[in-house]
Amino acid sequence: xxxAKKGTPAKRVTDSTTAxxxxxxxDGTRNALPDGSELLIRISDGAQHQLVNHFFKRSSLExxxxxxDNFTRNYTVLTIAVGYRDAGFFxxxxxxxxxxxxxxxxxxxxxxxxxxxxxxxxxxxxxxxxFLCCGSPDDGQRNYEKLLRDKPAALASLLNLTAAxxxxxxxxxxxxxxxxxxxWDESLxxxxxxxxxxxxxxxxxxxxxxxxxxxxxxxxxxxHRDATSSFKHLQFGxxxxxxxxxxxxxxxxxxxxxxxxxPDIDYYKDLAGHTLLxxxxxxxxxxxxxxxxxxxxxxxxxxHAGVPExxxxxxxxx
Numbered sequence: 001x002x003x004a005k006k007g008t009p010a011k012r013v014t015d016s017t018t019a020x021x022x023x024x025x026x027d028g029t030r031n032a033l034p035d036g037s038e039l040l041i042r043i044s045d046g047a048q049h050q051l052v053n054h055f056f057k058r059s060s061l062e063x064x065x066x067x068x069d070n071f072t073r074n075y076t077v078l079t080i081a082v083g084y085r086d087a088g089f090f091x092x093x094x095x096x097x098x099x100x101x102x103x104x105x106x107x108x109x110x111x112x113x114x115x116x117x118x119x120x121x122x123x124x125x126x127x128x129x130x131f132l133c134c135g136s137p138d139d140g141q142r143n144y145e146k147l148l149r150d151k152p153a154a155l156a157s158l159l160n161l162t163a164a165x166x167x168x169x170x171x172x173x174x175x176x177x178x179x180x181x182x183x184w185d186e187s188l189x190x191x192x193x194x195x196x197x198x199x200x201x202x203x204x205x206x207x208x209x210x211x212x213x214x215x216x217x218x219x220x221x222x223x224h225r226d227a228t229s230s231f232k233h234l235q236f237g238x239x240x241x242x243x244x245x246x247x248x249x250x251x252x253x254x255x256x257x258x259x260x261x262x263p264d265i266d267y268y269k270d271l272a273g274h275t276l277l278x279x280x281x282x283x284x285x286x287x288x289x290x291x292x293x294x295x296x297x298x299x300x301x302x303x304h305a306g307v308p309e310x311x312x313x314x315x316x317x318x
Contacts, residue, residue, distance in 0.1 A: 033059040179261070241263060
């Protein structure tokens with residue numbers, strides 16, 4: 001099925017055999033993508049029958065597609081554009097009575113980071129700047145500006161993780177509330193960082209896991225050297241935080257017993273997302289997680305879930 005001719009919106013008239021997908025495209029600044037770019041839109045049903053495979057030049061479109069009340073109602077929407085990273089979402093679960101909204105972010109392949117200066121960060125993102133100062137309030141600005149200058153991808157990863165952890169609700173507080181120090185050294189990379197947190201965080205995460213908020217990873221030491229336990233947050237299908245604990249590495253910071261913690265974010269909860277979307281070529285390779293991909297996936301997942309917009313304080317600019 002294709003949209004109405006000449007890109008006009010599909011009529012919002014459905015019966016029990018049809019449904020509507022509303023697709024909106026945004027850029028790395030979280031604003032609507034301007035019309036005019038040539039966009040290849042592919043839409044497939046749950047049986048992987050491709051129903052749309054056409055070029056369009058509008059960033060807001062509606063598609064009328066078949067609906068069957070079984071596994072085939074779980075659609076995949078994929079957008080491809082020259083010069084941009086592919087973007088997609090699965091599953092888009094259809095209903096014959098309500099349009100399914102899909103918001104996708106197209107990030108330029110050679111996007112430039114748009115970081116805030118320290119003063120603007122402390123004014124507009126107080127919770128984030130406070131976290132960056134944990135354990136070293138006098139060094140927060142120096143560490144931030146050093147990363148911005150020398151390791152921008154690592155800074156983007158740190159900001160992604162800070163924003164994502166601030167949205168995780170433990171039985172008491174968020175993971176950010178337990179950190180006492182960030183390790184500002186070579187271990188701070190574009191896919192993870194290490195720090196020390198009040199050891200109470202381990203019990204908090206274990207309790208949350210017993211309530212279905214996290215999933216315990218088997219054999220944590222396989223992918224995280226010296227790890228004793230690891231838990232993946234289960235909020236989204238993509239870009240969930242994983243908290244890995246190194247409980248043999250302990251320190252006391254200002255009288256608080258602390259454990260070493262390693263937060264990171266994986267692209268997908270499982271291989272199905274990668275297989276169906278085919279949007280992250282190195283998700284199954286040994287390459288480091290790209291913070292720009294995490295930024296887009298996390299933003300898309302949040303939009304689909306209807307939660308507050310993912311905003312790690314920076315943008316991705318052409």
